[in-house]
Amino acid sequence: MQRYIARRILQSFLAIWVMSLIVFSLAxxxxxxxxxxxxxESTQEDYDRLAKYWGLDQPLxxxxxxxxxxxxxxxxxxxxxxxxxxxxxxxxxxxxxTLQLAGFALxxxxxxxxxxxxxxxxxxxxxxxxxxxxxxxxxxxxxxFWLGIVLMWIFAVHLGWLPTSGRGGLxxxxxxxxxLGWFQVAAIMRLVRSSMLDVLDTEFVxxxxxxxxxxxxxxxxxxxxxxxxxxxTFFAIIAGVLMTGSVVTESVFSWxxxxxxxxxxxxxxxxxxxxxxxxxxxxxxxxxxxxxxxxYAYLDPRIRYR
Amino acid sequence: xxxxxxRSLPWYAPPRIALALREARRYPVVALxxxxxxxxxxxxxxxxxxxxxPLRGALAKRLTPPVWQDGGTASHLLGTDKLGRDILxxxxxxxRVSLAVSVIAIFVGGIVGTALGLISGYFGGRIDALLMRLVxxxxxLPTILLALVLVAAVGPSFGTVIIVLVVLLWARYARLVRxxxxxxxxxxxxxxGRVAGASHTRIMVRYIFPNVVNSxxxxxxxxxxxxxxxxxxxxxxxxxxPRPLPAWGLMVADGRELIVTAWWVSMFPGLAIMLTVLxxxxxxxxxxxxxxxKLRNV
Numbered sequence: 001m002q003r004y005i006a007r008r009i010l011q012s013f014l015a016i017w018v019m020s021l022i023v024f025s026l027a028x029x030x031x032x033x034x035x036x037x038x039x040x041e042s043t044q045e046d047y048d049r050l051a052k053y054w055g056l057d058q059p060l061x062x063x064x065x066x067x068x069x070x071x072x073x074x075x076x077x078x079x080x081x082x083x084x085x086x087x088x089x090x091x092x093x094x095x096x097x098t099l100q101l102a103g104f105a106l107x108x109x110x111x112x113x114x115x116x117x118x119x120x121x122x123x124x125x126x127x128x129x130x131x132x133x134x135x136x137x138x139x140x141x142x143x144x145f146w147l148g149i150v151l152m153w154i155f156a157v158h159l160g161w162l163p164t165s166g167r168g169g170l171x172x173x174x175x176x177x178x179x180l181g182w183f184q185v186a187a188i189m190r191l192v193r194s195s196m197l198d199v200l201d202t203e204f205v206x207x208x209x210x211x212x213x214x215x216x217x218x219x220x221x222x223x224x225x226x227x228x229x230x231x232x233t234f235f236a237i238i239a240g241v242l243m244t245g246s247v248v249t250e251s252v253f254s255w256x257x258x259x260x261x262x263x264x265x266x267x268x269x270x271x272x273x274x275x276x277x278x279x280x281x282x283x284x285x286x287x288x289x290x291x292x293x294x295x296y297a298y299l300d301p302r303i304r305y306r
Numbered sequence: 307x308x309x310x311x312x313r314s315l316p317w318y319a320p321p322r323i324a325l326a327l328r329e330a331r332r333y334p335v336v337a338l339x340x341x342x343x344x345x346x347x348x349x350x351x352x353x354x355x356x357x358x359x360p361l362r363g364a365l366a367k368r369l370t371p372p373v374w375q376d377g378g379t380a381s382h383l384l385g386t387d388k389l390g391r392d393i394l395x396x397x398x399x400x401x402r403v404s405l406a407v408s409v410i411a412i413f414v415g416g417i418v419g420t421a422l423g424l425i426s427g428y429f430g431g432r433i434d435a436l437l438m439r440l441v442x443x444x445x446x447l448p449t450i451l452l453a454l455v456l457v458a459a460v461g462p463s464f465g466t467v468i469i470v471l472v473v474l475l476w477a478r479y480a481r482l483v484r485x486x487x488x489x490x491x492x493x494x495x496x497x498x499g500r501v502a503g504a505s506h507t508r509i510m511v512r513y514i515f516p517n518v519v520n521s522x523x524x525x526x527x528x529x530x531x532x533x534x535x536x537x538x539x540x541x542x543x544x545x546x547x548p549r550p551l552p553a554w555g556l557m558v559a560d561g562r563e564l565i566v567t568a569w570w571v572s573m574f575p576g577l578a579i580m581l582t583v584l585x586x587x588x589x590x591x592x593x594x595x596x597x598x599x600k601l602r603n604v
Contacts, residue, residue, distance in 0.1 A: 138584070278452075278455055
């Protein structure tokens with residue numbers, strides 16, 4: 001058990017390291033950033049001076065060494081596109097918006113998925129169950145970016161109920177959250193359904209029925225409480241997916257979060273910011289995965305520790 | 307699966323429509339026919355089916371609405387985009403693009419993954435440990451971000467998208483094939499093959515691989531929809547296929563700014579993606595249930 005956890009932790013750090021290597025080398029591959037930064041009529045001297053200033057004249061392994069040492073201290077250098085801001089500072093400024101959106105999306109998807117999942121388990125094999133299956137199938141087939149545009153078209157443009165984009169009060173969050181959470185609805189629903197089915201079949205549920213408890217109490221209190229263990233551990237994974245999925249959603253709704261920052265930075269070839277965003281996101285993503293695995297190992301003794 | 311108890315049986319006879327739907331679900335006729343008519347046939351015969359050139363438009367005819375709306379013409383059934391290009395024709399050629407990208411990516415990723423999985427499972431030991439660590443790492447990297455950085459670095463092109471997708475896909479196949487290989491290599495016919503003098507390569511290719519093909523085909527089918535979704539998302543973000551290629555994700559992105567004035571520009575390509583992925587998922591589910599139930603959790 002301890003060995004398993006130790007190995008998983010080691011592996012997670014390895015993954016983050018690989019990610020840093022990929023990000024670093026790709027950023028260097030992407031053409032000369034000086035071309036973007038300097039005006040057309042600059043001389044060779046301007047190039048040299050700027051290269052020296054940014055440390056781009058050093059050999060690659062030295063640059064990587066510097067990069068890692070600083071990155072470990074949370075320093076990814078200054079942004080090129082947004083002068084006067086540090087890359088890490090930009091990411092941290094935008095992170096709350098992304099976390100807020102992801103959290104709300106998680107809430108919305110649970111709000112939709114939980115009742116449907118319970119209902120389809122209780123009414124297994126009926127029209128309700130069939131409808132739930134359709135929801136699940138649609139959830140996995142709808143492209144998120146397109147769903148966002150359609151929602152915007154219907155609710156913001158046609159009906160005028162909600163704002164199209166930007167960040168403000170709760171009303172600004174509804175459409176992006178549905179867009180972001182939609183894909184997860186199917187996953188949560190299936191999990192709830194299958195674990196509800198398992199619980200509905202156990203002895204103690206029969207006992208509560210024999211006791212004469214109201215059916216709604218049996219289902220929503222006794223069954224759901226016992227069925228929610230498996231989906232709960234899944235939430236960490238979903239949180240990770242929501243974070244990275246926010247790149248698409250934020251770009252559709254111009255939500256000023258880290259995802260939008262990533263895209264703007266990629267377009268402007270702002271290495272420092274791209275590196276910071278990707279490393280922070282990867283770290284969050286990999287760490288949540290690690291957390292889930294450890295949690296699982298504790299909760300479910302049947303897991304084999306490879 | 308829960309055992310059948312009196313409770314889990316429906317207490318009424320399901321309506322006829324529900325029965326028909328269940329039949330349709332059981333046999334992938336619907337999925338297959340949607341796929342054929344929406345994807346494969348148009349893609350194969352695009353130059354003959356498409357009414358217009360997908361890349362050339364007439365600015366005079368830009369933003370023509372679909373035929374059933376005021377101002378629509380029969381020559382542009384689904385309307386035109388902001389450059390006056392026929393949307394139906396672009397959709398048809400787009401099917402070609404989507405299909406080509408996903409099939410090539412899955413094929414290459416599948417071959418790489420299968421080869422590494424066979425080696426890993428068959429030889430075991432240090433190679434196995436190393437390769438499986440690589441698989442674990444590769445599966446734990448955040449997909450869209452990695453793709454975004456890769457494409458941003460090398461520039462959007464057909465080849466880059468394929469490389470990105472292969473990098474993201476190979477590990478799934480490697481893991482699957484390795485697992486199956488571990489089970490198969492203990493069986494008697496492998497030992498007999500060795501005694502008969504077959505080389506390791508021959509054992510892997512001629513003895514083990516044929517026993518893995520079933521699962522591979524199922525996994526590949528299940529992956530096509532996922533890959534199409536991923537590719538279109540990347541293209542939408544401007545990190546996938548380059549303009550003016552008629553990729554569905556790009557078409558949705560083009561219509562995004564026009565949603566108030568010309569809804570059809572982004573609506574139809576989105577519908578095309580959805581129907582395609584939906585029917586591919588149905589087909590994949592059916593294949594899995596019938597040929598390879600052990601893949602349930604893949």
